[in-house]
Amino acid sequence: MVTTKGQRTRQHVIEAAAPVFNQKGYWGASMRDVLDATGLEKGGIYNHFASKDELAIAALDHNTTVVGDGIRAALHGRFDAVERLEAFVEFYRAFAHDFPVPGGCPLLNASADSDDTHPELRARAQEIFGDLIDGTVGRIVERGVERGQLQPDTDPQAVSSIVVSSIEGALLLTHLYDDPSHADRVADHLITYVRSLAAEETPS
């Protein structure tokens, strides 16, 4: 696989800018911050990104990809819906204890940051959040119901909303207070909750 110098630099810029945007927010982060973080100058950055916007979105994509990869790894090899949901919750518990992405949950930050000022960023956050809610958690529940692992009347949308909302809220508090205990309590609750969704064992 061939990577040109430009591609490598572009990747370097993204990786250096990602924590900057995640910590300071789109408006709070200046291009100067990015230059300092990357070690490049204006000319070097704007060769690879047409604008701060483009870079910010690339940084968001990068941050969420990092988290998404962690989720995929956590789910890997598990086929029971309850187990998968538990793994999902436990991933975020670990996430809260040691943020792999400086600044907290990038989706949360991007969503709150772009409230009314940055439609493009908001659209991207909507899209990625949709993947998480419907694509990841929702799919686990759907399949779990199909396979008889979960109670047949389990509503995938309800479970998704509950699990994701709880986790995001917990990450907010955890980051605000720099204290993972909120995440722990919420994770414990969610573990109980997802176990309660399991189909009843049928005695032989």
Place this chain on the structure above:
Amino acid sequence: MVTTKGQRTRQHVIEAAAPVFNQKGYWGASMRDVLDATGLEKGGIYNHFASKDELAIAALDHNTTVVGDGIRAALHGRFDAVERLEAFVEFYRAFAHDFPVPGGCPLLNASADSDDTHPELRARAQEIFGDLIDGTVGRIVERGVERGQLQPDTDPQAVSSIVVSSIEGALLLTHLYDDPSHADRVADHLITYVRSLAAEETPS
């Protein structure tokens, strides 16, 4: 009660600036936005506030006070802990359906906005969030346990973390997608949850 013209102007500025900061965020909102919203000019604002920071914090206080008043009103006249928790949840369900404060939950916004760029705002958010978690929800649970309304082993901190996290996460999604269904599902779940905390009825 006497209100001087200055006090009235100050209050007017706060009320006009509050939605601006809540919608655009601290960094996204400019003093020009505030001037436009208030109808005043620079001199008129800086007579009452030493800086943008001071105004932003006053706006945050105003926004959270508005929400806090709503919560107090919702809890008024209810003495059973489960009922009070239900009322708390239902208040936020209604909140999600029709945000009384433009821009979504001010605490959520302030917390995410100030990640690493504005310690003062962050401290204020921590303080107010503390009032909500420990002072409001935590107290309800504590008293509920004391009065035998809730199961004796109910952990106030756990309930607080779960309820507040879920609600904040739901408000985030609701605002991001402009769709209250997330809040509804989470509210339904929380209602079930808080009812499960009720002390078992003892037959005479």
Place this chain on the structure above:
Amino acid sequence: MVTTKGQRTRQHVIEAAAPVFNQKGYWGASMRDVLDATGLEKGGIYNHFASKDELAIAALDHNTTVVGDGIRAALHGRFDAVERLEAFVEFYRAFAHDFPVPGGCPLLNASADSDDTHPELRARAQEIFGDLIDGTVGRIVERGVERGQLQPDTDPQAVSSIVVSSIEGALLLTHLYDDPSHADRVADHLITYVRSLAAEETPS
């Protein structure tokens, strides 16, 4: 007549910026040049002008007004069409000998400057040039024909095009070589030309 400080400053900025734009052109003149010429700083300028464009157009208007006032003064008190045309030509001969507006003819500069890059400036130049061609020279000829001062078949548009084109071309060369002799030769020619337009004396 009351003039506020703001109005006075605005006028001062226009008067200071006008020669800068006329000499360096719209693209060649930077806001820094304007700041240096006015003695103000960024904040002081942008209080009175929303953009460089707005200031540039104000400067063009100022420059052309200065010239226009000179023309009006030169024509004042003359009622014979030939005399008025002669005065018009002589005004520009004097103009070429001692440019009252540094940088040469502002209309010429604006027209050439805005070729394809600045539609707004171009539109303004068209408008003002139209006033000169049709409004000033054309009207003199029209009235001269009506009053029998000029030969009845004299075409106002032809005279306008010829007089204005010659003068502008002469100003171009005069400014390019810093040598008014081109203007003198053209002026001499135009004097002869406009005299040839006079209605023939009718012997009683």
Place this chain on the structure above:
Amino acid sequence: MVTTKGQRTRQHVIEAAAPVFNQKGYWGASMRDVLDATGLEKGGIYNHFASKDELAIAALDHNTTVVGDGIRAALHGRFDAVERLEAFVEFYRAFAHDFPVPGGCPLLNASADSDDTHPELRARAQEIFGDLIDGTVGRIVERGVERGQLQPDTDPQAVSSIVVSSIEGALLLTHLYDDPSHADRVADHLITYVRSLAAEETPS
């Protein structure tokens, strides 16, 4: 005649850049515009030109050469001074109706563009304009007087100034309004003018 690849590229760059500079002006045209017009990248251009200045001057030379070739072709085969002057005027009438060089008269543009900001370009414009005024039109008149084709007291400098000034001014208006009628009226006038210079026929 051998042309290396380098020479061909250099010529290609000049031909592509010439209309860009003529339309946008020296300051209004950026190297990016040139790159887009040529299809080359930075390295490709700076191999052949040391700077934007050098390229701009080469472009001016190219543009004026194109026009100069047209003039020479129009004069070719004519030996009577009046005929040659008529051909000169008619060439420019045709020029105004269909600009062979996008952006109008390159000499006019360069002269106005370089007012005080670009001495080198201004010097080049002076030089080329001198060729036109003295070298071309002036020489025609001089020879016409020598050969008895024109009235003996005809002043070459006066004719040059008048003809060239009128034409340039007409081109300015024609380009400004995208309307060749100014050029037509001026050309008609100049035709009459140059015919009036003819030596009187001496009856045998």
Place this chain on the structure above:
DNA sequence: ACCGACGGGACCGCCCGTTGTT
């Protein structure tokens, strides 16, 4: 109590030109 002129700094983006690399 309020307006509005103003300073001066920081913002993002584009500029021209140089330098490795192919």
Place this chain on the structure above:
DNA sequence: AACAACGGGCGGTCCCGTCGGT
């Protein structure tokens, strides 16, 4: 000979806050 990465500076614009004047 040409590309493409990059430096570093300047472009116009908007920022917040001060201060004189009303």
